[in-house]
Amino acid sequence: MKDANESTISGMQLRMDCFRTAYTLGLMVLASACIGCASLEPVKPWEKGNLAKPAMAFEGDRLELGFAEHTYFSKEGSTGGNGVGGGGCGCN
Amino acid sequence: MRIVSLISPVLMAVFSALCGLAHGIEKGQPAPNFSLPSTNADTSASSPISLVALRGKVVYVDFWASWCGPCKQSFPWMNDMQTRYGSKGFQVVAINVDKKPSDAAGFLRATAPVFSIAYDPAGSTPQLFQVKAMPSSFLIGTDGRVIATHAGFRDADRSPLEQSIRQALGIKE
Numbered sequence: 001m002k003d004a005n006e007s008t009i010s011g012m013q014l015r016m017d018c019f020r021t022a023y024t025l026g027l028m029v030l031a032s033a034c035i036g037c038a039s040l041e042p043v044k045p046w047e048k049g050n051l052a053k054p055a056m057a058f059e060g061d062r063l064e065l066g067f068a069e070h071t072y073f074s075k076e077g078s079t080g081g082n083g084v085g086g087g088g089c090g091c092n
Numbered sequence: 093m094r095i096v097s098l099i100s101p102v103l104m105a106v107f108s109a110l111c112g113l114a115h116g117i118e119k120g121q122p123a124p125n126f127s128l129p130s131t132n133a134d135t136s137a138s139s140p141i142s143l144v145a146l147r148g149k150v151v152y153v154d155f156w157a158s159w160c161g162p163c164k165q166s167f168p169w170m171n172d173m174q175t176r177y178g179s180k181g182f183q184v185v186a187i188n189v190d191k192k193p194s195d196a197a198g199f200l201r202a203t204a205p206v207f208s209i210a211y212d213p214a215g216s217t218p219q220l221f222q223v224k225a226m227p228s229s230f231l232i233g234t235d236g237r238v239i240a241t242h243a244g245f246r247d248a249d250r251s252p253l254e255q256s257i258r259q260a261l262g263i264k265e
Contacts, residue, residue, distance in 0.1 A: 045226050046189040046218040052159035 116222040117241060123153070123232045124220040128187065128210040141210050143232070146183055150239075150260045151232040154186040155218050158199035160226045166245040167203040173257060174207040180261050181234070187212050189226075229253075233260055 043051065050056065059065040117123070123143060130141035143151065154170060156163035170184045184207035190196040191213050200209065212218070221230060225243035231253075233239045240256045242249065 044215065044218070045223055045228075046155060046157065046215050048226070049157060049159045049191055049195075 116224055117230065117238055119238055119240065121238050122236055123230060123238050124217075126187075126210075126212075126217045126220065128212050128217065130185075130208050130210040132208055141185060141208055143185075143236070146185070147236055148234050149181045149183045150177075150234060150257065152182070152184045152229060152257065153221070153232060154184065154227055154229040155189060155221070155223050156186050156227045157189050158195040159190075162245040163227045164199070164203065165247075166227055166229075167205055169245075169250055169253075171204075171206050173254065174205075177257060177261060177263075178207075180263065182257060182261060183208065185210055187217055189213065189215055189218055231256055231260060 125143045127140050127142035129138060131138045143153070152170070152173070154166065156166070167186075170186065173182065174184045184205075186205065186207060187210045188196045189212055190199075193211065193213070196209075196211065210217075218228075221228070227243075227245050229242045229245075230238055231240040231242075239260050240253075242253060
């Protein structure tokens, strides 16, 4: 009887330990999820070598972009390019 | 207690990340020392260069990279300053932060500097100087303290920068 009691206690303790471990693990996962992106360092000014490459520019080719914009605002009849209200004389 | 001990390293990480956002180096502060591999333009010999070894000179520390457009504009000006004031105790040290040495070599062939070039591909020196822009420069006095800091390089910057160099060298108008 005594032995059985002891085994139940140690069983409960084991379960408590499991619960605690799961709880702390859960907390760690939660904490790392919360600060996961915050701990990512932004690119430093001296590390922008790759960002400065032409392939990283918004437009592939400036000349081509110029032509495309010219066609665009000629068809739209709004000189001044994208995003800004133009004259609208349609004279280009 | 366990939770506290678990969370405290996380908090410390957050705080250290925040401390990284501290202000840059300002006037009057002693400039952080560095010791980097370098090439000397006069002798084209490679030897380590350190700021402490240049104590007694007015040093213009410039951070540059081959991919940085204004850096290319600043090189002829720095050449000019080095030839004009080199004999009066002025030294330009341009620290390259390119990851690939071949990129820097191409840039240097085109610009032909007459001052010292140091190499820091790991970027620890710009970290020390808390560089905020490319190029960035620090004028360091004979006592090793920062006299002036500058970010970027435009045409209009030439004469005020030269003025502060002349002032640091004690050259009267």
